[in-house]
Amino acid sequence: MSRTIKQADPEPGGKITLQHGLVRSDNYFARFRLAGDSKWRLKSTGSANLAEAEARARDIYWEHRGIRRAGGVLDSVSFGVAAKAWLADFKETTRSKNAHADYTVTIERYLTPYFDGVLLKKIWEISEYDVHQYRKWRNGYWLTGPGSRLKQFKITLNGKTVVKNVPKSWIREPSANTIRNEDIPLKKVFEYARLRNWISQDQIPPIVSPPKEESTRTAFDPRSDHLDILLGCVDDRINDASISAPGKRAVAMSPTIRFQRKVFKVFMNILLMTGIRPGEETRPLKWRDLTHDFVHRNNASGNEQTIEFYLNIRTSKRKNGKESYRAVAVPTRLFVILNQWRDDPDNKFIGADDYILCNPDGTYVKSFNRQFCHLLDECGLTKDVCGIKYEPYSLRHTFATINLAAGVDPWVIAKSMGHADIEMLKRHYGQDSVKHHYEKLAAVFAINAPDRKRNGPDAKKG
Template sequence: MAHTYDEFKIRDGKILLYRRSDSGDNWHCRIKFPSKPYIRRSLKTDSREEAKQLAEEIFAELNYKSKRGLAVTSRKFRAVAKSFVEQLDARVAKDTINDKRAHDYKLVIDRYLIPYFGKKSIDNISDADVERYREWRKVYWISGEGSKAEFIEYERGGKLIRSPKRKPKLPSNNTLNKEDSVLRQIFQHGRVHGFITQEEIPIIKNQPVKKNRRPAFDVKEYRRLIRVAYWRYKKAPDENVAARRRLLHEYVLFMVNAGTRPIEAATLRWRDVETFTAKNSEGEQQEYIKISVRGKAKKRTCVPMPRIAVYLERIKAAQIEHGKQNDFTVEPDDLVFRDRYGKSVKSFKKGFDELLEASGLTYDNHNLKRSIYSLRHTYATFRLIYGGVNVYDLAENMGTSVQMIEKHYGHLKPEDVAERLTRVVM
């Protein structure tokens, strides 16, 4: 049976009020502005006169926004955030953002942003709302919703992981800034889709972050690290340990001469390594290596030190030998860093920590604990001090910003670059 509707228009047809006549349902309105899609609202009343008054109020509010260039169509924050997540999935499929970063964004959205802002219209979130959110977020694990949880659940590699909750503490300003970055991106996503204007986006200020010195190795320490790594695999108790330590030795050499991130090295394939020729400073043609890496965000190309060719040749030769023993081949699409059974090495952390301890290099002179990332920092430091590379070229090659280079390597002293500072150019 077809339903019949009560309906009438006001404001010269700009507002249509309607409801099902056979049920006594609440009234709804449909409002039309030039060059805009229809805007529908539930008036939540069955009174004709009250519905008319409410529709007039909605029209007046939207008309005010329209005349001032503000968004007249809006969405709940939850809907815009979910739309942003769909866009993230599309970017992962196109390889313009890596899985880990997308996963981290989703975690922030599902755990903090949607629970707090979800029911609010995105264009009604104010500066004060953002400040109140930040206070709520700071105590989330201490006295808020997170304090009630005995375990933390998250997804990794398609599997649901359940781990005991750590002792709660206030999040660092660096953590808050990273999470605020996700919030900014959701607002910009809403702006692009017409749910909020730039003027309506609240101010989200970065929190001050202490300038961190990143622990690296000086030349003497680096040579010691390599020497110990070499003797550890030479004196390994069995073939399995020897293979792991030998690959770690090559990995350390690779990282300090390429400056890649650990995730970029972990996803590097043989087809990503190419040679090319270009003129050197003497005007002569010289052969170089370039590697295509993917990791933190999108794909990029970097040019490592030429000696990296030797390390890659040794890694490939070892893989070929292991393949003969364990029935696997080495193909262009295979990962560069694989174990003796042809399986990918997901992390060198444990082996590297053991190497640091064996070398007596776990902490630097400022008592900062070193990690695998210290190899990337060593690359940057060596290029600045000994390579004479300017920060702009270095930032491009490392896939980072000039600001990050200056922020984390600004501790270099003038005497560290004395030769470069006093170089005479005629």
């Protein structure tokens, strides 16, 4: 049973009492109420000695008095506690499991270990300088910090904990894009703490993220024969009678592999001719998403009726709780490929609710990354002229590059690709890059260029 040992009035209106026996501990607890406050608070003195506990109780009182005077929140928590509470709420409200997983890794690997383990401050005490120091610590995490001593790390996939080796690509300073992504949960935790009254608005430190890195996305140069080589190799892989791997004898191609290669051909052409996003927008495609529309146009021969084909692409945005779609044009060449795939005797999944890009069992294909890498290796086209690796997204970028070079309205291209405006096209797709104007730039100083001195405005006449 708890009992009051001693009472004191440190200042007019303030109260302190020493309590003993509250829990299974010999330590005394300070129960106190600040002057001008009606709330009683309880905190351990950390001592079983009465004299020491009495002195510590007075220190606790004046510490909290100073916190309130400085504008701090008396019932504040550590950064780790706030981050854990925010993650729990975010998990209940978000539809993106990947975002929750990414934020969890950032918080548990970087943010909490620094702010709770290195800085040792309550969340309301974290300043702009502390955030700046965190940046330095984070930049050296894998080079000289805690990460430099790690050989393996644990990750949870589908509820199972897996141990993996630390990739060599991690052992470097984080890029501006990485820092910007990691700043998202940092800002969210501070905002969540404000909503929970753990900090006030003016106690949130400024967090300035680095600007976006402007770079041209990897795309296959439409002026070269790279696309013809790739698409030709796709057809050759389907028609091969056998398959082989380095160091192994050739074996007959199984129906399953041939089926997968046919689906991969459809995937390649969809990305190249529509510019939709691989993965999130290709996975849910079903045959009912392939639609058509009859259009009447006036031309020299009179009023002519034509048919136009579209794919309805599900977007990640929702309106009024319902899925939203955007229509992308399907060129005649792509429609022929889709029609051939639907009529293929190997394809049994041609119903309205069947997936266009499906496995032999009818489920959707999660990723084509492995097939894409094998294709690039066979063609010897793994990197662009800048040494950047190609990826399935490169076909989407090629769609933008080809259409921009052809003079298609950038707003139409942006809308088809699912961009909100044309800023992404300006920033990332290189219709104005040096590579795409090489002929014009090089022609000025070409060997057979006209003599600039003799043919210039100052040339002598006659």
